[in-house]
Amino acid sequence: MADEHDIARYRRWYRKLLRFYSRPYRERFAEGMEQTFNDLCRERAEAGDGLVGFVLWMFAETSAGIIRENGRSIVMQNKSITHIALVTGLILLIPLFGNLFMGWNWPAFAFPFWGALLFGTGLTYELIARKGGTIAYRAAVGIACATGFVLVFINAAAGIIGDGPVNLMYLGVLAVGFVGALIARFEARGMALALFATAVAQMLVPVIALVIWKAGWQDLLIDPNSPHPPFDPGIAPVFGLNAVFVMLFVGSALLFRRASANRL
Amino acid sequence: MKQVETDSQGKVKMGPGTLYGSLGRMIDAGLIRESNKKVDPKMDDERRVYYKITGLGQKALAAELERYRDVVAVAREKRLSPNAFIYGYGR
Numbered sequence: 443m444a445d446e447h448d449i450a451r452y453r454r455w456y457r458k459l460l461r462f463y464s465r466p467y468r469e470r471f472a473e474g475m476e477q478t479f480n481d482l483c484r485e486r487a488e489a490g491d492g493l494v495g496f497v498l499w500m501f502a503e504t505s506a507g508i509i510r511e512n513g514r515s516i517v518m519q520n521k522s523i524t525h526i527a528l529v530t531g532l533i534l535l536i537p538l539f540g541n542l543f544m545g546w547n548w549p550a551f552a553f554p555f556w557g558a559l560l561f562g563t564g565l566t567y568e569l570i571a572r573k574g575g576t577i578a579y580r581a582a583v584g585i586a587c588a589t590g591f592v593l594v595f596i597n598a599a600a601g602i603i604g605d606g607p608v609n610l611m612y613l614g615v616l617a618v619g620f621v622g623a624l625i626a627r628f629e630a631r632g633m634a635l636a637l638f639a640t641a642v643a644q645m646l647v648p649v650i651a652l653v654i655w656k657a658g659w660q661d662l663l664i665d666p667n668s669p670h671p672p673f674d675p676g677i678a679p680v681f682g683l684n685a686v687f688v689m690l691f692v693g694s695a696l697l698f699r700r701a702s703a704n705r706l
Numbered sequence: 707m708k709q710v711e712t713d714s715q716g717k718v719k720m721g722p723g724t725l726y727g728s729l730g731r732m733i734d735a736g737l738i739r740e741s742n743k744k745v746d747p748k749m750d751d752e753r754r755v756y757y758k759i760t761g762l763g764q765k766a767l768a769a770e771l772e773r774y775r776d777v778v779a780v781a782r783e784k785r786l787s788p789n790a791f792i793y794g795y796g797r
Contacts, residue, residue, distance in 0.1 A: 471726040477753055478722045482707075500721050507723020511730075 445487040452497045453480050459501060462508045464515050466572070475504070519568075526564035530557055563591040573628045582630075582697035586637060589690040590616050596683075603651045603680055611647045618643040619691075630702035637695035641688045648684045652677070729757065737763035 456479045460472045479500060486496055534557055540546030564587075571583040593612055596602055601609045619640035626632020707720045732738045741758035759767070780786075 467730065470730065474753075474755060475722040475726050478707075478725075499719075503721030504723035507721075507727050510723075511727055 445493070448493055449480065449483045449487060452483060452493070456501070456504070459504055459508070462505075463511060467511055467515075522568045523565065526561060526568060529564065530560045533560060559591065559594060563587050570623070570628055576630075576701045578697045579630055579701035582633065582637070582694045582701060585690055585694040585697065586619065586640075589687060589694065590619065593687060602683055603648060608651050608654060611650065612644075615640060615643045615647060630698050634695045634698035634702060637691050637698060641691035641695065644684060644688045644691055648677075648681050651680075732763070733757075735762075736760055737766055 453476065457472075457476055460468060460475060463472065482500070483493060483497065486493060534553055537546060537548040537552070537556075541548050567583055567587040570587075571580040573579075593616065597609045597612050602612065603609055619636055622636025622639050623633060626636050707722075707725055710718050710720045729738070733740075738757045738759055741756045
């Protein structure tokens with residue numbers, strides 16, 4: 443009877459120790475490890491052998507395993523960061539060669555700007571995607587990050603709705619997604635809602651811009667010195683381009699929902 | 707874990723930290739995978755998880771055994787033993 447109490451207590455402590463493993467590792471093995479620990483303790487108690495020394499050895503052995511696995515995870519993480527930096531560098535070689543040999547005219551500040559943006563997008567993907575583990579979750583994070591990157595790219599390069607400050611509303615769209623993801627703590631179910639909200643925000647941007655145009659607040663829509671009319675090259679193409687982004691955000695949300703269903 | 711201890715005549719003592727870490731690495735490397743097949747229905751327990759060696763795992767095992775055989779063959783050929791003298795030049 444005393445052994446039963448002791449084993450239950452050791453098992454509780456062992457469960458607490460297992461919390462030091464990374465989450466994906468815990469999800470895979472913690473239950474099995476705890477059960478194995480419990481079975482071994484029972485066998486030992488039934489054989490009439492002492493438990494304290496054995497439990498201490500098990501705790502030391504598992505602690506060494508935790509250090510090993512977490513160290514391995516840090517090495518893998520650094521490898522991923524190196525890969526992202528390498529890919530960023532390779533992509534930036536394209537405009538560099540364009541400037542050198544093909545008469546492109548990328549300004550010098552554009553390189554660190556796009557480099558930081560590309561690296562940041564890759565890092566965001568890597569940090570969030572590893573929290574999920576399922577293919578659907580990773581794909582959802584990939585689509586959301588890539589869509590966000592392209593949205594910033596198009597706006598910085600040309601602007602979706604004319605070339606006025608109204609395009610800054612798209613930063614608000616990304617902020618909706620970012621804040622939503624933080625509130626959801628990157629859990630698949632909450633991420634699905636965050637991405638649906640992002641899609642709605644994306645859909646509202648051209649509608650608000652249209653209202654601004656009809657209200658006659660032209661300065662908000664276009665730069666006063668711009669030769670382009672508002673909603674250049676037309677209302678339908680602007681709404682069409684927005685619809686593509688909306689669909690991508692909705693696609694990402696659906697994948698997150700699928701990832702959340704798989705986990706249940 | 708008990709099998710490892712028995713096979714090594716008590717020289718290797720393995721705990722859950724080492725066992726599950728090894729399982730994780732072998733799964734990630736594609737050497738083993740979870741299997742639904744139950745080995746012995748009498749011994750079966752709902753919670754028990756079985757793992758099966760994959761084709762890649764079999765190839766890796768064969769290559770590793772071959773490596774060990776080669777090392778032993780070289781040792782035999784050179785008549786190496788732990789008590790053999792190693793000659794060197796100094797001073």
